[in-house]
Amino acid sequence: MATEHSQTATSxxxxxxxxxxxxxxxxxxxxxxxxxELDRLMDRYAAGDTSAFRELHxxxxxxxxxxLLHLCGSPRLADDLxxxxxxxIHRARGSFTVGAAVLPWTYAITRNVYIDHARKGRDRNxxxxxxxxxxxxxxxxxxxxxxAELVGRxxxxxxxxxxxxxxxxxxxxxxxxxxxxxSVAEAAQVLDTSEANVKVRAFRAYEAFRVAxxxxxxxxx
Amino acid sequence: MIPQFDPKEFLDVPDPFAxxxxxxxxxxxxxxxxxxPSRSRTRTLRVGAIGVAVAYEAxxxxxxxxxxxxxxxxxxxxxxxxxPLVSAGIALAVxxxxxxxxxxxxxxxxxxxxxxxxxxxxxRVPGDESVPGMVGCIIGGVMMxxxxxxxxxxxxxxxxxxxxxxxxxxxxxASGLIGAAATRLYCPNxxxxxxxxxxxxxxLLAVLAAAALGPRFTRA
Numbered sequence: 001m002a003t004e005h006s007q008t009a010t011s012x013x014x015x016x017x018x019x020x021x022x023x024x025x026x027x028x029x030x031x032x033x034x035x036x037e038l039d040r041l042m043d044r045y046a047a048g049d050t051s052a053f054r055e056l057h058x059x060x061x062x063x064x065x066x067x068l069l070h071l072c073g074s075p076r077l078a079d080d081l082x083x084x085x086x087x088x089i090h091r092a093r094g095s096f097t098v099g100a101a102v103l104p105w106t107y108a109i110t111r112n113v114y115i116d117h118a119r120k121g122r123d124r125n126x127x128x129x130x131x132x133x134x135x136x137x138x139x140x141x142x143x144x145x146x147x148a149e150l151v152g153r154x155x156x157x158x159x160x161x162x163x164x165x166x167x168x169x170x171x172x173x174x175x176x177x178x179x180x181x182x183s184v185a186e187a188a189q190v191l192d193t194s195e196a197n198v199k200v201r202a203f204r205a206y207e208a209f210r211v212a213x214x215x216x217x218x219x220x221x
Numbered sequence: 222m223i224p225q226f227d228p229k230e231f232l233d234v235p236d237p238f239a240x241x242x243x244x245x246x247x248x249x250x251x252x253x254x255x256x257x258p259s260r261s262r263t264r265t266l267r268v269g270a271i272g273v274a275v276a277y278e279a280x281x282x283x284x285x286x287x288x289x290x291x292x293x294x295x296x297x298x299x300x301x302x303x304x305p306l307v308s309a310g311i312a313l314a315v316x317x318x319x320x321x322x323x324x325x326x327x328x329x330x331x332x333x334x335x336x337x338x339x340x341x342x343x344x345r346v347p348g349d350e351s352v353p354g355m356v357g358c359i360i361g362g363v364m365m366x367x368x369x370x371x372x373x374x375x376x377x378x379x380x381x382x383x384x385x386x387x388x389x390x391x392x393x394x395a396s397g398l399i400g401a402a403a404t405r406l407y408c409p410n411x412x413x414x415x416x417x418x419x420x421x422x423x424x425l426l427a428v429l430a431a432a433a434l435g436p437r438f439t440r441a
Contacts, residue, residue, distance in 0.1 A: 048259030050251045057248045065243045075241055083249065088379065090254050092441035094263030095380035108382035109441050152235075160237040178231035179238075192323060192383035199226045209234045 034059065035103055042102040046093045057086060060102070063180060064110045070175040071114050073164065085113045103182065104189035111172065111190060155213065162212040166205050173198050174205035270376035271313075274396075277368035278403040285361065285407040294411070297344040301405035301416070305398040308336040312395040316377070316388055323384055326391050333394045337401060337424065341416045348412030355419035358408055362423030366393075366400030370427050374435045385440035386432055392439070393431025397424030 038059055044052040064085055068078040088109050096105060163171060169191075176187040177198075187202075188195045258266060291298055312329045373392045381388045401420045408420070 046260045048261065053251045054248050061246050061248075062243045065246065066238065066241075069238050069241060079246075082246075086249060087254065088441055090251075091257045092379040092382070094258040094260050095377075095441065096260065098260070105382050112382065112440060156235055156237045159234055163237070174231070177228050178234060179236055184226075184228070189383070202228070202231070203226060206231055206234070213234070 035101065038102045039100070042093075042096055042105075043098065046096040046098075053090070060106060061086070064106060067107060067110055067175060067180050068114060070163065070179050071111075071171070072117075073160070077117075081110075081113050081117055084117075085110045088113060101186070101189075104186045107176065107180070107182070107186075107190040108192070158212050159209065162209050166208055170201045170205040170208070173201035174209075177202050178206075267376045270372040274369045274372045274399065277372075278365060278399065281365055281368075282403055282407050288407055288409040290409055291406070294346075297346070297411050298405060300340040300344045301411075302402040304336050304340045305333075305402040305405075308333045309395040309398040309402070312391055312398075313373075316391055316395070323387070326384070326388055330387075330391050330394055333391075333398055337398060337421060338417070341413060341421070344411050344416070345413035346411045348410045348415060350412045350414040354410060355415055355422075358404060358410070358415065358419030359422045359426075361408070362397075362400050362404045362420055363426055364400075365403045366397045366423045366427040369396035369399045370431055370435075372396075374431065374438050377439045379439070379441045381436075381439050382441040385436040389435035389439045390428050390432035392435065393428040394424065396431070397427030400424070400427065 038056070041052045041056045041059070045056055061082060065078050065082045068081045068085070069075060072078055072081070085106075089106055092109065096102070163175075166174070172191060173187055176182045176190060177184065182190065184195045184198050184202075188198045191198060191201075288298075312333055315325055315329045370393055373396050374389065377389075377392060400423050404420050404423070405416075410416070410419075
């Protein structure tokens with residue numbers, strides 16, 4: 001019932017154009033600096049100050065979308081799931097504890113949205129990371145020669161394929177730490193498990209990448 | 222367990238989606254979002270739910286009739302009512318924090334069960350241990366716990382970002398303990414087996430019902 005309600009509400013969302021302030025590759029130090037501001041924004045929003053929503057969305061939406069994008073591999077699907085995510089954040093704002101960290105909380109809700117999507121009969125990997133819809137192509141490193149660029153693209157293909165093949169638990173842990181810049185403690189909160197478990201999962205994922213990338217280069221790991 | 226765990230090593234793995242900066246992202250108009258309670262409203266709702274639960278228990282006890290030996294066995298009633306209520310209160314206080322760690326909730330769960338068993342042992346006196354008596358109290362106890370379970374789930378809608386199933390189960394435990402405490406106020410039978418099974422089974426049922434049905438409402 002709750003899901004139906006949220007879907008209806010999501011489809012009826014009015015939107016306004018706002019230029020994003022965050023791009024990719026937000027550095028950990030910047031994230032740490034902004035996390036306190038995010039916590040304050042969420043506190044204001046939870047207290048009923050709706051004007052904080054816009055700024056909160058501006059700061060946090062790109063990160064949550066990237067998390068979804070790494071999980072599902074489809075930009076279009078990530079956009080849809082992001083809307084549902086913010087609807088749930090809005091719905092749950094009254095339960096946000098005073099002084100709590102907003103990042104683990106919002107990432108956990110984002111993960112719930114993705115899990116619910118996967119449970120609706122669509123395989124978690126069905127929106128395949130092996131192909132990129134909407135004409136999106138993976139970014140290649142900034143190489144000068146065409147050969148180097150080709151190698152870079154092939155590497156990213158291997159990364160995407162490996163990411164798609166990883167067990168979901170390993171994938172989540174690795175994405176949160178590597179691509180979203182969360183600390184192990186924060187990732188543990190998101191995944192509702194121990195820090196040791198997060199380390200194991202992320203390390204197993206990293207091993208898979210290492211093997212895949214080394215094999216690609218013809219080297220034994 | 223993981224030797225030399227260093228997340229910096231992960232930077233060896235390039236980001237395949239680095240080019241997608243989400244430049245097209247739009248902020249939903251907050252006015253178009255469905256109404257959602259603020260923190261203060263949520264708190265008011267939860268306090269109100271506790272008040273309604275107390276009124277519900279009082280009404281049921283009024284219907285069943287307060288046990289007539291309360292004054293004689295105030296110690297037994299005290300053990301059986303006050304301690305489970307304190308335990309339930311602690312469980313609710315812990316659970317309403319949105320980011321509480323799993324270990325603390327599980328500890329709360331364990332404390333609730335231990336408190337019930339210990340108070341049952343402390344308060345035991347000879348009495349009727351027949352099955353019909355137990356079944357009667359199980360039915361009564363389920364009625365006593367049902368109201369608090371429903372109110373707890375209602376007031377904790379969308380509250381749990383993580384671990385919704387076992388957190389909601391712990392809500393069921395708190396509700397079951399409240400029901401068991403209330404049952405102690407109308408049931409004059411303090412026999413160990415009767416209390417353990419007749420008053421304890423509704424706690425278990427409340428936990429199972431909350432865990433099975435609650436998460437779809439309490440999960441954020």
